[in-house]
Amino acid sequence: MTDVTTVKCACADCVCVVKTDGAVEKDGRFYCSGECADHHKDGSGCHHAGCTCHG
Incomplete structure (x- = not known):
């Protein structure tokens, strides 16, 4: 089994990846x-x- 440690921010306009x-x-x-x-x-x-996200 693999643990997920990073994901894309749940904000639809955001491009950030977060731990x-x-x-x-x-x-x-x-x-x-x-x-x-x-x-x-x-x-x-x-x-x-x-x-450049703003929601």
């Missing part, structure tokens, strides 16, 4: 940041280099 042990987990999904996990309620992106 499952360091991700923000919400509703059983893994996110790279609180902004993505909160669906960009304040309009800000995840602020990671090269990613």
Whole structure:
């Protein structure tokens, strides 16, 4: 059996890959940041280099 240690951020617009042990987990999904996990309620992106997501 293989353990998954990295996944793509669950935010549809985000291109980030995140380690499952360091991700923000919400509703059983893994996110790279609180902004993505909160669906960009304040309009800000995840602020990671090269990613332009805003929900």
